Amino acid sequence: MNYKFWKKKDSTTPKKKKTKGREWVDAIVFAVVAATIIRVFFIEAYTIPTGSMERSLLVGDFLFVSKVNYGARIPMTPVAFPFAHHTMPITGTKAYWDGVQWNYRRLPGLSDIKRNDVVVFNFPEGDTVALQAQDRNYYELVRSLGWSAVNSQFTVTSRPVDKRENYIKRCIGIAGDVISMKNGLVSVNGKPEMLKPTGQITYAVKFKSADVNFAVFTDMGFDIQSDITALSDANTYEFTGTAEMLEQVRKLNYVESVKENTAPGTYQDLAVFPHDKNRIWNVDNFxxxxxxxxxxxxxxxxxxxxxxxxxxxxxxxNKLEKSGNDWLINGQKATSYTFKMNYYWMMGDNRHNSLDSRYWGFVPEDHVVGKALFIWMSFNDHGSFFSKIRWNRLLRGIH
Structure with a gap:
């Protein structure tokens, strides 16, 4: 008979102590994993890069965006470098691997998207990008230069949904709504919706004479360098501001008239969605x-x-083709189509300085990132570090 003897481990034997390097590695790995989980499923920081939402949100505002409100979107491109969106910061190479792609899924949320919510989403027309001109919409480049010119002059690549640029706009219309705009005023389901008090538009302001003290407009909230521009008509300037600010301007005794500077309904702008020459639409009338x-x-x-x-x-x-007078969807003749997702209409509060749904159309639900909650920090471009901080905007909620 064979016997095996097992040596009992001495419980008093001290465990091998981790090296300082190992402790640092473990701490970093834990921090990265924890931060990634928070960023993907709960809350994420976001910076306002452009003036399209002024004066509701300003360039230099830092926001927290909730993933919980509408339900966190499960990553569609799961293999990616932590904290990099689509491009590595130093090398400029892709920060993700699109060899693995998951279908769109979203966890249950606290609410659906509502009209007037401020929403962060992936740019719908960001599926194709000209790398040397990433600040330009690829499809706008094609319309202006032609497909052959763009694809020969630039390196063109495609991006998955969750790796497209992040945009922030206000939701003007939800799925099923009927949207229209006349003389700069939006209507939703036939009901006019006034621009929010923090939103702004451009106005033509005519003075009675050329002798104007522009310093007074600074006290009203205007930036003289960026908000006031001379027009070709004598003593006439373009002012960009809120309705309340322009009402103050209107009361000045040396102001002759104040008029909204909107495009006429007879003007056709083919840059406006759906870029159809049979529709006479523009940014103020569609x-x-x-x-x-x-x-x-x-x-x-x-x-x-x-x-x-x-x-x-x-x-x-879907594979969509035109065959004579017929449309083929996935090779089958079709006379109608039933949508599989909900869509939204997003617009900037700075109505005449915003590339929004008026230019590229609907935002699909699978592009929605989250709801903007509050501003946690805000900087301007002037003065020392502490004087640059906009103290009155810190921890301000977004409405």
Missing amino acids: GPITIPKKGLTVQLDSVNMPLYERTIRIYEG
């Missing part, structure tokens, strides 16, 4: 447009297709 809703069915005809072609083909992933 619609009506029905925002796609999950389960909504539309007819595939010459009226609807300019509005919904990209949605059907790109956002919902």
Whole structure:
């Protein structure tokens, strides 16, 4: 008979102590994992880079964006470098590997997106990018220069949904709403929606004479360098500000008139969605447009297709072809289409300085990142470090 003898481990034997280097590595790994989980599923910091939401949000505002309110989106491109969005900061190479792609899924949220929510989302037309001109919309470049010129002059790449640029705008319309705009005033389902008190637009201000003390406008909240521009008409200037600010201007005894500087309804701007030469639309006059809703069915005809072609083909992933007078969806003749997702219409509060849904159309639900909650820090460009801080904006909620 064979016997095995097991030596009992001495409980008094001291454990091998971790080296300082190992302790640092463990701490860093834990911090990165914890921060990534918080960033993906709970809350994320975001910076305002442009003036498209002024005066609601200012360039230099730092926000916290909640992933919980609308439900956290499960990463669609799971293999990525932590804390880098789509490009590595030093090398300029891709910060993700798109060899693994997961279908769109979202955890349950506290609420649905509501009208007038300030929302962060991935840029819908960011699926294709000209790397040497990333500040320009690829599709706008193609419309102005032509496909061959853009693809020969630039390095063109594609990006998955969750690696497209982050934008922040106000939700003007939700799925199923009918949106239109006339003389700069938005209507939702036939009801006019006034611009929020913190939103701004441009006005033509005519003075009675050339003798004007512009310093007085600083006290009203205008930046003389950026908010006031001379126009070709004598003693006439373009002012960018809120309705309340312009009402103060209107009361000055040396002001002759104040008029909203909106495009006429007869002016056609083909840069405006859906870039259809049969529609005489511009940034101040367009619609009506029905925002796609999950389960909504539309007819595939010459009226609807300019509005919904990209949605059907790109956002919902169908092969869409024109065959004579017919449309083929995934090789099958179709006379109608039923949407699979909800969509939204987003616009900036700085109405005449915002690239928004008026230029690129609908925002699909799978592009939604989260809801802007509050400003935790804000800097301007002037003075020393502490004087640059906009103290009155710290911890301010976003409405």
